[in-house]
Amino acid sequence: MPTSESVDDYLRAILELSGKSEERVSSNGLATRLGVRAASVTGMLQKLAAQRPPLVLYEKHRGVRLSAAGMRRAWEIVRHHRLLELFLHDVLKYSWDEVHEEAERLEHFISERFEDRVAAILGDPEVDPHGHVIPHRNGTIPVREEVPLVEWPIGKPAVLSSVSDRDPAALRELQRLGLVPGSGLVVDESKPNASLLVRLSGQKRQIRLSIELALHVAVDASRI
Amino acid sequence: MPTSESVDDYLRAILELSGKSEERVSSNGLATRLGVRAASVTGMLQKLAAQRPPLVLYEKHRGVRLSAAGMRRAWEIVRHHRLLELFLHDVLKYSWDEVHEEAERLEHFISERFEDRVAAILGDPEVDPHGHVIPHRNGTIPVREEVPLVEWPIGKPAVLSSVSDRDPAALRELQRLGLVPGSGLVVDESKPNASLLVRLSGQKRQIRLSIELALHVAVDASRI
DNA sequence: GCACTAATTTAGGCTAGCCTAAAAAATTCT
DNA sequence: AGAATTTTTTAGGCTAGCCTAAATTAGTGC
Numbered sequence: 001m002p003t004s005e006s007v008d009d010y011l012r013a014i015l016e017l018s019g020k021s022e023e024r025v026s027s028n029g030l031a032t033r034l035g036v037r038a039a040s041v042t043g044m045l046q047k048l049a050a051q052r053p054p055l056v057l058y059e060k061h062r063g064v065r066l067s068a069a070g071m072r073r074a075w076e077i078v079r080h081h082r083l084l085e086l087f088l089h090d091v092l093k094y095s096w097d098e099v100h101e102e103a104e105r106l107e108h109f110i111s112e113r114f115e116d117r118v119a120a121i122l123g124d125p126e127v128d129p130h131g132h133v134i135p136h137r138n139g140t141i142p143v144r145e146e147v148p149l150v151e152w153p154i155g156k157p158a159v160l161s162s163v164s165d166r167d168p169a170a171l172r173e174l175q176r177l178g179l180v181p182g183s184g185l186v187v188d189e190s191k192p193n194a195s196l197l198v199r200l201s202g203q204k205r206q207i208r209l210s211i212e213l214a215l216h217v218a219v220d221a222s223r224i
Numbered sequence: 225m226p227t228s229e230s231v232d233d234y235l236r237a238i239l240e241l242s243g244k245s246e247e248r249v250s251s252n253g254l255a256t257r258l259g260v261r262a263a264s265v266t267g268m269l270q271k272l273a274a275q276r277p278p279l280v281l282y283e284k285h286r287g288v289r290l291s292a293a294g295m296r297r298a299w300e301i302v303r304h305h306r307l308l309e310l311f312l313h314d315v316l317k318y319s320w321d322e323v324h325e326e327a328e329r330l331e332h333f334i335s336e337r338f339e340d341r342v343a344a345i346l347g348d349p350e351v352d353p354h355g356h357v358i359p360h361r362n363g364t365i366p367v368r369e370e371v372p373l374v375e376w377p378i379g380k381p382a383v384l385s386s387v388s389d390r391d392p393a394a395l396r397e398l399q400r401l402g403l404v405p406g407s408g409l410v411v412d413e414s415k416p417n418a419s420l421l422v423r424l425s426g427q428k429r430q431i432r433l434s435i436e437l438a439l440h441v442a443v444d445a446s447r448i
Numbered sequence: 449g450c451a452c453t454a455a456t457t458t459a460g461g462c463t464a465g466c467c468t469a470a471a472a473a474a475t476t477c478t
Numbered sequence: 479a480g481a482a483t484t485t486t487t488t489a490g491g492c493t494a495g496c497c498t499a500a501a502t503t504a505g506t507g508c
Binding site: 004006036037039040043044047060061 | 494495496497498499502503504
Binding site for chain 3: 228230260261263264267268271284285
């Protein structure tokens with residue numbers, strides 16, 4: 001069961017689109033995320049489902065979800081991705097918004113040895129530069145309770161937990177505003193579908209965040 | 225002119241088979257080196273020659289050589305390869321014989337930024353762990369006069385300049401014997417097509433080297 | 449429940465890069 | 479030189495993964 005670059009991309013996309021829930025993922029959603037046509041997705045899903053063991057569970061017109069084997073491979077790629085992001089940031093001095101693209105390319109090609117050596121150099125880190133947990137070598141995934149910032153109650157102190165890594169411009173903006181993992185903050189005001197007013201811990205200045213930008217941010221839900 | 229992994233492999237193989245000279249490289253030689261059939265080589269050479277600008281100069285039945293553009297790309301890949309080898313060895317603590325395989329895979333996928341950052345971390349190094357010169361960023365290649373050990377005169381002190389990186393078992397053996405770049409040595413005896421007797425500087429013990437192993441070794445010819 | 453729309457799948461094609469088998473050219477041997 | 483051998487090229491196929499266009503299924507409003 002050696003997987004190709006494309007297969008890895010599909011598996012990771014399914015994992016990430018299905019969120020933490022067991023939801024089935026739609027062909028269209030995958031097509032958009034992967035930048036291919038829906039017809040191509042259908043073809044690939046049929047192939048992945050036909051593998052032995054199957055990498056996905058697929059019923060036509062009913063979406064797809066990962067099998068146990070698919071799940072394992074997807075998290076493996078995520079581990080590669082997040083270790084690489086941290087490595088690029090900490091060792092090769094990439095900036096916050098540069099790491100994603102390079103990690104996305106390299107994640108498919110590094111060996112187990114590379115993975116292990118990088119993890120060792122970084123001291124078996126728990127999270128990547130965007131605050132996402134790094135799956136363990138053995139496949140277990142540390143649990144982290146997170147809530148999208150836009151769903152966080154007004155007035156309740158929160159700790160910024162992670163930011164999406166897929167949009168460099170948004171990342172630069174968040175960094176400029178001081179919204180990085182670990183930042184303490186309070187939401188002062190929330191206009192649904194418009195914007196949020198947040199304050200960073202110990203600062204008086206309010207920051208206005210567009211919903212679009214706020215959607216990139218999650219806070220630590222274990223601190224409720 | 226974005227090049228694929230395959231194209232890069234062909235260009236690098238042509239570069240390395242043509243030696244320093246202007247020799248044309250044969251289809252068979254390429255096929256063997258690349259692990260594909262000769263018919264596949266012919267097909268690829270025709271494509272490379274048909275590109276604008278052409279990456280190779282190819283006349284059927286008469287072998288192939290790199291064009292200026294092909295040369296540029298091939299050396300670029302070599303720079304990637306050698307920087308990666310040194311990086312894997314020095315930073316990620318890979319052993320001498322492990323670096324080649326990983327570098328061979330990754331050389332196709334690292335960005336210019338990655339290349340630059342790695343070079344910076346390593347202090348713009350001149351040579352890789354096997355003693356091969358690292359081409360400069362701008363495409364110039366430092367000159368190094370080398371002679372295969374088997375052609376070095378008997379009794380004349382020499383400095384080991386480089387070893388081939390393609391055979392892990394040979395590398396381990398050479399390392400065990402203390403034959404690493406920088407080692408001083410003298411050839412005491414040379415039986416053509418059989419073996420060499422060499423002595424390391426300051427050691428009395430003679431080392432018997434099979435021709436096969438000796439062919440992996442080159443010495444610094446500027447010290448004649 | 450039926451008509452309309454949106455989502456999905458099927459059918460048929462394309463390219464890159466490999467393959468085998470057969471043809472052609474070059475080289476070597478006598 | 480001519481025959482035998484080796485090298486190289488041509489011809490025709492295959493797979494992965496993408497595409498477009500057309501057909502089908504699902505979902506929605508009336």
